Amino acid sequence: MKFYRSHILIGIDDASLAAGVKEIEAILRSELQKNNLSEEINILETGTLGLFGTGVSLMVYPEQTAYVNLQKSDIAEIVEEHFLKGRPVHRLILDNTLVRKYDFNYKRRIVLNNSGVIDPENIDEYLGTGGYEAWEKALTSMQPEAVLQEVKASGLRGRGGAGFPAGLKWSFTAPIKAEQKYVVVNADEGEPGTFKDRLIMEGDPHKLLEGVMLCAYAIGASEGYIYIRGEYKLCISRLEKAIEQARDYGILGKNIFGSGFDLDIFIKIGAGAYVCGEETALIESMEGNRGTPRSKPPFPGVAGAWQMPTVVNNVETLANVPAIITNGAAWFAEHGVEGCTGTKVYTIMGDVRLPGLCEVDMGTTLRTIIQQYAGGMKEGKAFKAALVGGAAGVFLNDQRLDVKMDYNSLKEYAAVLGSGAILVMSHSADMVDMLWSVLRFFRHESCGKCIPCAKGTQLLYKLIDGIRKGKGKESDLDEMIRISNGMLKSSFCALGQSPCMPINSAITNFREDFLARIK
Amino acid sequence: MYKQIFGKYTPKKENLIYILHEIQDQHPEHYISAEAIKIVAEYLSISESHIQGVLTFYTMFSTKPRGRNIIRLCESPPCFLKGSEDILRQLRQLLEVKIGETTADGIFTLELCACLGVCGNAPVMMINEDVYGDLTEAKVESIIASYRGGK
Ligand SMILES: Cc1cc2nc3c(=O)[nH]c(=O)nc-3n(C[C@H](O)[C@H](O)[C@H](O)COP(=O)(O)O)c2cc1C
Ligand code: FES
Numbered sequence A: 001m002k003f004y005r006s007h008i009l010i011g012i013d014d015a016s017l018a019a020g021v022k023e024i025e026a027i028l029r030s031e032l033q034k035n036n037l038s039e040e041i042n043i044l045e046t047g048t049l050g051l052f053g054t055g056v057s058l059m060v061y062p063e064q065t066a067y068v069n070l071q072k073s074d075i076a077e078i079v080e081e082h083f084l085k086g087r088p089v090h091r092l093i094l095d096n097t098l099v100r101k102y103d104f105n106y107k108r109r110i111v112l113n114n115s116g117v118i119d120p121e122n123i124d125e126y127l128g129t130g131g132y133e134a135w136e137k138a139l140t141s142m143q144p145e146a147v148l149q150e151v152k153a154s155g156l157r158g159r160g161g162a163g164f165p166a167g168l169k170w171s172f173t174a175p176i177k178a179e180q181k182y183v184v185v186n187a188d189e190g191e192p193g194t195f196k197d198r199l200i201m202e203g204d205p206h207k208l209l210e211g212v213m214l215c216a217y218a219i220g221a222s223e224g225y226i227y228i229r230g231e232y233k234l235c236i237s238r239l240e241k242a243i244e245q246a247r248d249y250g251i252l253g254k255n256i257f258g259s260g261f262d263l264d265i266f267i268k269i270g271a272g273a274y275v276c277g278e279e280t281a282l283i284e285s286m287e288g289n290r291g292t293p294r295s296k297p298p299f300p301g302v303a304g305a306w307q308m309p310t311v312v313n314n315v316e317t318l319a320n321v322p323a324i325i326t327n328g329a330a331w332f333a334e335h336g337v338e339g340c341t342g343t344k345v346y347t348i349m350g351d352v353r354l355p356g357l358c359e360v361d362m363g364t365t366l367r368t369i370i371q372q373y374a375g376g377m378k379e380g381k382a383f384k385a386a387l388v389g390g391a392a393g394v395f396l397n398d399q400r401l402d403v404k405m406d407y408n409s410l411k412e413y414a415a416v417l418g419s420g421a422i423l424v425m426s427h428s429a430d431m432v433d434m435l436w437s438v439l440r441f442f443r444h445e446s447c448g449k450c451i452p453c454a455k456g457t458q459l460l461y462k463l464i465d466g467i468r469k470g471k472g473k474e475s476d477l478d479e480m481i482r483i484s485n486g487m488l489k490s491s492f493c494a495l496g497q498s499p500c501m502p503i504n505s506a507i508t509n510f511r512e513d514f515l516a517r518i519k
Numbered sequence B: 001m002y003k004q005i006f007g008k009y010t011p012k013k014e015n016l017i018y019i020l021h022e023i024q025d026q027h028p029e030h031y032i033s034a035e036a037i038k039i040v041a042e043y044l045s046i047s048e049s050h051i052q053g054v055l056t057f058y059t060m061f062s063t064k065p066r067g068r069n070i071i072r073l074c075e076s077p078p079c080f081l082k083g084s085e086d087i088l089r090q091l092r093q094l095l096e097v098k099i100g101e102t103t104a105d106g107i108f109t110l111e112l113c114a115c116l117g118v119c120g121n122a123p124v125m126m127i128n129e130d131v132y133g134d135l136t137e138a139k140v141e142s143i144i145a146s147y148r149g150g151k
Helices: A014-018 A021-034 A070-082 A097-100 A123-128 A135-142 A144-154 A166-173 A198-204 A205-219 A233-248 A280-287 A315-319 A323-327 A329-333 A366-373 A410-416 A431-445 A451-468 A472-491 A499-511 A511-517 B002-006 B014-028 B035-044 B050-056 B076-082 B085-097 B137-149
Strands: A006-011 A041-046 A058-061 A065-067 A181-187 A223-228 A264-269 A310-314 A343-350 A358-363 A383-388 A394-397 A421-428 B069-074 B108-113 B125-127 B130-132
Touching: A006 A021, A006 A323, A014 A021, A014 A233, A014 B130, A021 A041, A021 A070, A065 A070, A123 A233, A135 A205, A144 A166, A144 A205, A144 A323, A144 A410, A144 B002, A166 A205, A166 A310, A166 A323, A181 A205, A181 A280, A198 A343, A205 A223, A205 A233, A205 A264, A205 A310, A205 A323, A223 A280, A233 A264, A264 A421, A264 B014, A280 A310, A280 B125, A310 A315, A310 A343, A310 A366, A315 A323, A323 A329, A343 A366, A343 B076, A358 A366, A366 A383, A366 A421, A383 A410, A383 A431, A394 A431, A394 A499, A394 B002, A421 B076, A431 A451, A431 A499, A431 B076, A451 A472, A451 A511, A472 A511, A472 B076, A499 A511, B002 B014, B002 B035, B014 B035, B014 B050, B050 B130, B069 B085, B076 B085, B085 B108, B085 B137
Parallel strands: A006 A041, A181 A223, A181 A310, A223 A264, A343 A421, B069 B108
Antiparallel strands: A006 A058, A058 A065, A343 A358, A383 A394, A383 A421, B069 B125, B125 B130
16 A cells, blocks of 8 residues: 555535535645645545535645635645645634534544445445444355344434334344345435434445345345435535446455355335425335335235335444444444444534534434533534434433433334434524424325325424414414324324424424414 | 437336436426426326426426526525525526526526525525535526526
């Protein structure tokens, strides 16, 4: 391997592409060449660096200097000053106090440990970090049952919503005899405020593939499908490349590593419908139908894609599996809290200084996440509320800042943790407006299959719209709670069961905002 | 056009959504015509009403002609918090259209959409395949001008 004096990491993701990263990268390369530095300084394209709202940014190692908001005209100066003369350009560096405050938490990361570090388009770099060791270990020295038991023992729970134990889910499908079984990855990621799965796929696509492989082996499936939303172009192209590379290396295909086990993985692309993230709707969509949910039972584990036994798991869930097989269940369970092991990836946005992502142990408090991993509140803004879990989430007030973020501590709000979205609001945000925006979302996304959800989402929007326009009554608040609780009991799928969470929490925790609009 | 697209996909129903995506992308007016529905139904041996059902279900498809460039502004809560309503007002003024309409010169269609998964850079819009984030009034103005000028 060649030795470089410094490495410049360039985060290539949807956000930086939008900010013109490619042009800046080209200028950087030519400037390095001009100064005869190409042999000393390495440029590495990687996944997200974890900084958002900072335009084009670069990270320089080993110094760990983060340059942000770069313009084309800045590059020559950086090359000359920093790389030629060894003097970092302070005016372009991420505010030093922020850097100290900002904690990437790489030491504890499991799913994003490579993201922002390796080139996601090069399988050799993944292999260089110990990638596909778990896959080789499983195929050459473990029975499928042993893989399943390890995942079960780790306590890994689903990261897509409900937090169902992954090993238990697999154990329903594994013993079924069928001519075909499938692993389906849920990469539809439609929950507003959620983009953790995009970052995992963009930053380390091979890790997801390895997770799919291990799951397929454990349950005896010979095909895997990744159902991904159509807007995620970069994820799609990186996954396609990764699959190609894995096939070329014989990591996918027939008789892998001489084990007699066959597996291939395919990509399926969605067309924009939130409800398609529901696992049975997703399967309908994969088959080329309208994406409306099926009735359960039978569960997909028994009769899923093309009526064959199918395990559906979220991207983040599967991306945890390679580390579990490599390092063992006990190692995994050292992360997180009892009953809720491992780490969780969050996306934090809104009125914080450094919107972005973090991966931290389960059970970390909301306060720590905001203070330590998002740089705290924006200058001059005080915390008022956080919408945790996306539209199907809950509005928490400052009384809840010290609540531990794990499935058990948030049990009363069972489903909210999955998506990992944290939208932080300061006192300039009004909860009537925010709830209005949430209910407008549900009105639009209800698939219309069942009456309680189709009608209920319309009614709820009408009520909140009335309140927002100053035409509401105090009794409307009770009416909204009544309707959404009714939907919880009678809706066909979890979409219709969701609005009650934001509604109840907003009205209970921020009643004064609502009363202020009601005369 | 159909021949070339069908060449890539076996006549299985599960390929319907891909075929529709490609037809729509290649049509200068970005929509699926009645003629297209008929041809695809024949190729896949499925009913036209099945295709109709699928088209109306997914927001990315249109059965009406649209402009050369499709603007999709995100209206989900994180973008809303960051001022997507102001951006919408500005776009409507700049383009002189309502939501869902196409400009008189046929250059733009204005649509709203749900979260695009780029919320760290809210407010966000997509024009065709390209994402534009951290929108401000000045930024929107120059983006629109660049499409009017060149593309
Ligand atoms: C309306 C609706 C939308 C959903 N969207 C997603 C999604 O985008 N991604 C996801 O992984 N799960 C989503 N789910 C949850 C899935 O139905 C399913 O529980 C999950 O994919 C299981 O994977 P896990 O056990 O690994 O979490 C959604 C559920 C509902 C009801
Ligand atoms: S909320 Fe607008 S991109 Fe996510």
